[in-house]
């Protein structure tokens with residue numbers, strides 16, 4: 417038997433409908449009996465959240481009541497709320513923008529990005545961050561509305577469809593709609609009148625993520641998910657970009673504004689496919705083996721990409737990466753970028769296989785040295801543990817890969833300080849740092865380059881007659 421509960425709230429009028437599918441063998445008397453029990457506890461095994469009227473899983477109920485509701489404060493009939501004034505393009509005609517959640521005034525939210533020049537004219541109620549003067553996206557606390565001064569009617573928001581009109585109030589009404597999937601459930605914070613997000617299709621994609629990624633982790637059944645999908649206007653209240661793994665199977669995903677979610681309809685799927693890996697890492701207790709954020713984040717992207725829910729291009733690493741994970745390949749000192757760089761190199765050298773991921777989710781031993789890794793991979797502890805881990809994951813000797821793919825320039829490690837064994841890199845592989853020509857993959861030409869250290873080789877294509885420059889990164 418499967419029970420699907422769809423609960424929708426419209427402007428304070430609560431409509432609850434239960435659609436129950438029965439699979440054979442249940443008589444009418446039993447049906448009536450079950451319905452009688454349901455009326456005693458309308459949520460069955462779930463917990464009623466009185467503020468939204470939704471039946472929630474216990475951990476979701478806990479999050480709503482300990483974090484979501486206390487942060488997203490609302491009030492139904494509060495009057496005389498402060499209203500900050502912000503002028504757009506030196507306009508003088510007033511136009512008010514007001515935000516509601518579940519039919520109540522929302523007192524904590526994030527202003528939409530603007531397409532116009534803006535100046536904060538007044539904030540006597542101190543509802544904007546102290547010292548706010550202009551157009552940044554601002555967190556508002558203590559009121560549900562802003563008075564904009566505009567020169568003429570128009571769309572002033574980057575990712576929203578609302579049109580500001582002189583002397584008018586633009587109200588944005590959000591509701592929380594729950595959709596139940598096969599392996600979990602999703603709570604969508606969507607506009608009551610026009611949700612924009614195809615909630616059923618997105619929930620099916622969450623099921624697909626749970627199925628594929630759990631399978632890649634070699635789990636016997638998909639781990640449950642609970643997704644909170646919010647516009648940035650609301651999700652931004654919880655910090656960062658609004659995408660998190662909260663714990664207890666709960667993910668937060670941010671679909672931007674409605675215009676953004678229309679432009680990028682897979683945005684929620686992409687974000688959830690990354691955050692759900694953090695759920696699996698949690699479930700598999702992987703922090704016992706690795707805690708370095710670059711590795712944990714790179715793994716999250718690699719799993720979601722290998723499972724087909726996003727691409728390297730989506731995460732900003734679309735082209736074939738040259739050797740090295742330094743800042744020139746993106747902001748690699750940032751953990752997500754550094755991790756993506758490592759896994760992108762593994763992918764382009766064809767190391768990412770189902771076997772690789774099975775081992776990745778079932779590591780042996782500990783790799784604390786990963787915590788010492790930076791974008792130049794110059795730390796011997798980092799190199800040792802990274803090489804050891806990659807060798808375990810691929811089943812191949814990865815010393816050459818680490819040297820040729822991840823290091824930008826010959827490392828400064830003194831091999832005599834290495835311990836003996838697999839952790840130690842032979843002098844011959846440290847000094848030239850680049851792969852000898854015979855190791856080049858067939859698709860690539862080995863290029864001879866002249867350097868101060870004599871002749872070294874790099875598996876990279878240059879036009880005939882050209883050479884790699886002294887940093888080995890560009891053909892000249």
Ligand SMILES: [Zn+2]
Nearest residue numbers: 690694713716
């Ligand atoms: Zn992450």
